[in-house]
Amino acid sequence: MESEMTTDKIMTDEISLSIDGTEVTVPDGTTVFMAAQRVGIDIPHLCYDPALGLPPTGSCRLCVVEIEGQSGLVASCCHPAAPDMVVHTNTEEIRTTRRVVVQLLISDCPQECLICESCGECQLQKYAYELGVEQTALLKEPVRPEPIQDGPAIIYDHSKCILCGRCVEVCHNVEVTGAIDFLGRGFDTRISLPPGVPRDESGCTECGNCIDVCPTGALSFAGARRAGRVWELQRTVTICPYCGVGCQIVLHTRNNRVVKITGEPGLGVNQGRLCVKGRFGFDFIGHEERLTEPLIRRNGELTPVSWEEALDFAAQRLAELKSEFGPDAIGGLSSAKCTNEENYVMQKFMRAVVGTNNIDHCARLCHASTVAGLAKAFGSGAMTNSIDDLDQANAIFVIGSNTTECHPIIGAAIKRAAQRGVPLIVADPRAIELTEFATVYLQHKHGTDVALINGLIHVVLQDGLEDRDYIDRRTEGFEQLQAAVEQYTPEFVAKITAVPVADIIRAARIYANAPAASIVYSMGITQHITGTDNVLALANLAMLTGNVGKPGAGVNPLRGQNNVQGACDMGALPNVYSGYQKVDDDEVRAKFEAAWDVSLSPTPGLTVVEMMNAAAEGKLRALYVMGENPVLSDPDSSHVEEALRKLDLLIVQDIFLSETAQLADVVLPAAAFAEKEGTFTNTERRVQRVHKALEPPGEARLDWQIICDLARRMGYEMSYPDVAAIQDEIAAVTPIYGGITYDRLAEGALQWPCSDGDHPGTPIMHVEKFSRGLGKFHPVEFIPPQELPDDEYPFLLSTGRILQHFHTGTMSRRSDVLDELVSVGTIEIHPDDAEAVGIVDGQPVRVSSRRGQIEIGAHVTERVMPGTVFLAFHYREAPANRLTIAALDPIAKIPEFKVCAVSITKA
Amino acid sequence: MKKSANDQSASGPAPIQEAVKTVIDTLGISSESNLIGVLQEVQARCGYLPPEALEAISRRIKIPLSRIYGVVSFYAQFYTEPHGRHTIRCCRGTACYVRGGQRVIDAVKAELGVEEEQTTEDMMFTLQTVACLGACALGPLMVVDSTYHGNMDPRKALRVLQMYQEDSG
Ligand code: SF4
Ligand code: SF4
Ligand code: SF4
Numbered sequence A: 001m002e003s004e005m006t007t008d009k010i011m012t013d014e015i016s017l018s019i020d021g022t023e024v025t026v027p028d029g030t031t032v033f034m035a036a037q038r039v040g041i042d043i044p045h046l047c048y049d050p051a052l053g054l055p056p057t058g059s060c061r062l063c064v065v066e067i068e069g070q071s072g073l074v075a076s077c078c079h080p081a082a083p084d085m086v087v088h089t090n091t092e093e094i095r096t097t098r099r100v101v102v103q104l105l106i107s108d109c110p111q112e113c114l115i116c117e118s119c120g121e122c123q124l125q126k127y128a129y130e131l132g133v134e135q136t137a138l139l140k141e142p143v144r145p146e147p148i149q150d151g152p153a154i155i156y157d158h159s160k161c162i163l164c165g166r167c168v169e170v171c172h173n174v175e176v177t178g179a180i181d182f183l184g185r186g187f188d189t190r191i192s193l194p195p196g197v198p199r200d201e202s203g204c205t206e207c208g209n210c211i212d213v214c215p216t217g218a219l220s221f222a223g224a225r226r227a228g229r230v231w232e233l234q235r236t237v238t239i240c241p242y243c244g245v246g247c248q249i250v251l252h253t254r255n256n257r258v259v260k261i262t263g264e265p266g267l268g269v270n271q272g273r274l275c276v277k278g279r280f281g282f283d284f285i286g287h288e289e290r291l292t293e294p295l296i297r298r299n300g301e302l303t304p305v306s307w308e309e310a311l312d313f314a315a316q317r318l319a320e321l322k323s324e325f326g327p328d329a330i331g332g333l334s335s336a337k338c339t340n341e342e343n344y345v346m347q348k349f350m351r352a353v354v355g356t357n358n359i360d361h362c363a364r365l366c367h368a369s370t371v372a373g374l375a376k377a378f379g380s381g382a383m384t385n386s387i388d389d390l391d392q393a394n395a396i397f398v399i400g401s402n403t404t405e406c407h408p409i410i411g412a413a414i415k416r417a418a419q420r421g422v423p424l425i426v427a428d429p430r431a432i433e434l435t436e437f438a439t440v441y442l443q444h445k446h447g448t449d450v451a452l453i454n455g456l457i458h459v460v461l462q463d464g465l466e467d468r469d470y471i472d473r474r475t476e477g478f479e480q481l482q483a484a485v486e487q488y489t490p491e492f493v494a495k496i497t498a499v500p501v502a503d504i505i506r507a508a509r510i511y512a513n514a515p516a517a518s519i520v521y522s523m524g525i526t527q528h529i530t531g532t533d534n535v536l537a538l539a540n541l542a543m544l545t546g547n548v549g550k551p552g553a554g555v556n557p558l559r560g561q562n563n564v565q566g567a568c569d570m571g572a573l574p575n576v577y578s579g580y581q582k583v584d585d586d587e588v589r590a591k592f593e594a595a596w597d598v599s600l601s602p603t604p605g606l607t608v609v610e611m612m613n614a615a616a617e618g619k620l621r622a623l624y625v626m627g628e629n630p631v632l633s634d635p636d637s638s639h640v641e642e643a644l645r646k647l648d649l650l651i652v653q654d655i656f657l658s659e660t661a662q663l664a665d666v667v668l669p670a671a672a673f674a675e676k677e678g679t680f681t682n683t684e685r686r687v688q689r690v691h692k693a694l695e696p697p698g699e700a701r702l703d704w705q706i707i708c709d710l711a712r713r714m715g716y717e718m719s720y721p722d723v724a725a726i727q728d729e730i731a732a733v734t735p736i737y738g739g740i741t742y743d744r745l746a747e748g749a750l751q752w753p754c755s756d757g758d759h760p761g762t763p764i765m766h767v768e769k770f771s772r773g774l775g776k777f778h779p780v781e782f783i784p785p786q787e788l789p790d791d792e793y794p795f796l797l798s799t800g801r802i803l804q805h806f807h808t809g810t811m812s813r814r815s816d817v818l819d820e821l822v823s824v825g826t827i828e829i830h831p832d833d834a835e836a837v838g839i840v841d842g843q844p845v846r847v848s849s850r851r852g853q854i855e856i857g858a859h860v861t862e863r864v865m866p867g868t869v870f871l872a873f874h875y876r877e878a879p880a881n882r883l884t885i886a887a888l889d890p891i892a893k894i895p896e897f898k899v900c901a902v903s904i905t906k907a
Numbered sequence B: 001m002k003k004s005a006n007d008q009s010a011s012g013p014a015p016i017q018e019a020v021k022t023v024i025d026t027l028g029i030s031s032e033s034n035l036i037g038v039l040q041e042v043q044a045r046c047g048y049l050p051p052e053a054l055e056a057i058s059r060r061i062k063i064p065l066s067r068i069y070g071v072v073s074f075y076a077q078f079y080t081e082p083h084g085r086h087t088i089r090c091c092r093g094t095a096c097y098v099r100g101g102q103r104v105i106d107a108v109k110a111e112l113g114v115e116e117e118q119t120t121e122d123m124m125f126t127l128q129t130v131a132c133l134g135a136c137a138l139g140p141l142m143v144v145d146s147t148y149h150g151n152m153d154p155r156k157a158l159r160v161l162q163m164y165q166e167d168s169g
């Protein structure tokens, strides 16, 4: 205790002052405004938004206070507190001044609170009420310009705008988009996009953060008009169902429907900010196409039946097939969209009830190579550092991650860092948005990542920039690495990657010279036949420079789905139980056998793609799919469809009749995230609570309850009173989740490893030592992609996501705003190639590979390199995976979604 | 897009892209450059600030387009519409008015065939009126570019215009 207090004193100079008679002690440099907040005094404010974490602009003067000994009132939001200051925040003089400020501001407003969407939330209204501002003669003739709605979501009403500038601040300095600013002067001044530029061409990402920070009704969400005001809406704090960032969202609901979604100012990993998907992508929840009753295929048709009937049938068929063909003829796909509890129950069902380790999920398709690679190098396959840790990085290296579109909140953090002057290295074959912020942009050819990274390592060693001490103390295998990268001279690497020699050298030096440098990567690294090698190469680079196990550094894979980290953690993988405990380890298995009171199979099961192959060969007879859509998400979809049709039994449990569910024998309607209690684990290993806001539609039920009912019908007693009880079981058998309970989560999220009730969680991994003891270098060699362009298929196709949609589009394309923003898919093609093919922007093309063909509109852009095309996989009418190749990484079994050869012709 | 027609009709101003390029290259513009200075220089060369120029500046010095428009729209000195080679500002302030300022304005309008805030077809003059130019003693006042012409009457005013027309031959 003693020593803690002294260090505290040394670290920060504290000062004391008096505010309205209360003594308050704050760190030097604190503003009077923030000091007052400390003692619970909320000084009226309009232009300043403390939750944004940005410096105040000091324009509204509502926050004035009196400081004894100083003449005149001062704006507390920009005035630093000083020792022994005596501050008054609420004298009659102050109130008079504030009244004048509010009166002036409100005199421009139509004062139509009766019908205003923001009534009850509007800060201007609140202060007018509190200060007793009377309605006055208007200063000028009321001009009432029509509110502007220039897209599906955002409405701007100039007459309610007090020009506080919060929206401009959030757009320029938090979101770093800079789409809007003040325009004009005098009475005419307004908030605007560049005149003449439509919103969808302005760079505005429609994140809607400007709406959230607007203190009045000037900015509002079109979709919530007339749908209820603040006192009529119920608020539920939960976690976003889209990407792995795991933003905290607030669902505002009424009559069992979501009216709008907002962020909670200053809270969650997102600090209250959201991206376009999280904020506007919710219509799918209450969509009329939600499954509301169980279905069984009868005479070829999916026909509604009772739950009893559906469950009896599914359980009986599973049991029959199990006894006829053995448990390993049955497979299960779990879901990165479902909660941890549901994933745990699902893998337990497959292992304990069915008796097989054939359980996998879509992580196979995105980060299996991360899990495999980082486990080999460090002993644990997850993001080493935290999202907010990026604020401490002295350099950031982004490779194979289109962060601003795929993980927008992290993308914005990277842009903010670059804006602060932190050097940013971006390596990507496509000229993605982040390249505009890059200090060095390495446009390497697809699939040449190992060569590029080995080249960087070569330069680091050549310049003697490696961290010898770290290598000696913390790692093994360095000599082998040294020998392996010998031949990867910048000149040699330039030939393979097409990156100029000077840029390779510059990037290596920036990375190695930074006291702490963070590597951020995603599917551009993992989705290759060399996915595991790519990951190992990055781990080599980080360990070489001592960049693992400290703040601002690390190797940070960004996970795609909201709960893909959790689904992996819970053991929805064929080779491990929850917490990455190996099924072929006798001791581990004995523990689970005791906990579950069954005997378990010691043989690792099949992965996703292997299951499809086994189904095609007739070896796999039944598949139980929970919340996945392999027909669109897996490579070579014609093959997948064919395989699924061959099954004797396909059970699909989902919220929609997905492309996969349409092939099913039994369809079980499930609840969506907003209808559930549970936990999701985000990309930085943070276990966060998900809360129920709505009742599921019709007869739809919770996934874990459905699974438990099936288990009981198959003779295994599986039941839990609630999700907290499932979490308790998880904690009991999973050391990395050992200290995670609902009681603790109620107080705040926890990052695993968290071994027991006193463990505070782990924001940074491998600090003192690696999970595996010593970090291990793995020399890796460059291997070209499996299928490269040739005369017949001259283009290289790469696949991925775009900002406005998600995965197979089941959710995002059923959300009005997102669908209106981007309603049809396009394929990106370079202008030179477009000319050669004889098409212009917007014209349809036929794209063919050895596996299939699709038709889609062309988007002519210099974002892609000549000879390459890019296609998102969101569109069922033009499924990218009809083209992709099921070539697998030999270790992680991840398919090479990022490279295959196609031909392009005018359609 | 609309502007490109204007570009060609403009006899005086240099082609936009070229002008922006020259300014940016010769001034060695970087992100630290003073935006107002850049805008002034580009306007001096192009006669006004066409959208293409603003977009090019935004890309080059990495300032969001919205902010550039914010600055451009804040200062009266910047024009986003094609602008005559010479700017005529006639005073309609009280002091000038009582000495016959309005007649001067009417005469100029009639001579040039334009209304306030319009530009002559030959891109020679843009006419503006202002509330007071702060030199009331000289009224009626007409300022062309930055030269003050005091004690105007319709006849004198037309002579001044002629002077500028002859100058640019
Ligand atoms: S903006 Fe505020 S004060 Fe103005 S009408 Fe709406 S609620 Fe009333
Ligand atoms: S929606 Fe986002 S990007 Fe668009 S103007 Fe608002 S804050 Fe800026
Ligand atoms: S739109 Fe809202 S946030 Fe933006 S300046 Fe106006 S009142 Fe402030």
Ligand code: FES
Residues within 6 Å of the ligand: A044, A045, A046, A047, A048, A056, A057, A058, A059, A060, A061, A062, A063, A064, A075, A076, A077, A078
């Ligand atoms: S809140 Fe301090 S000046 Fe506006």
Ligand code: FES
Residues within 6 Å of the ligand: B091, B092, B093, B094, B095, B096, B097, B131, B132, B133, B134, B135, B136, B139, B141
């Ligand atoms: S009124 Fe004309 S200059 Fe003052």
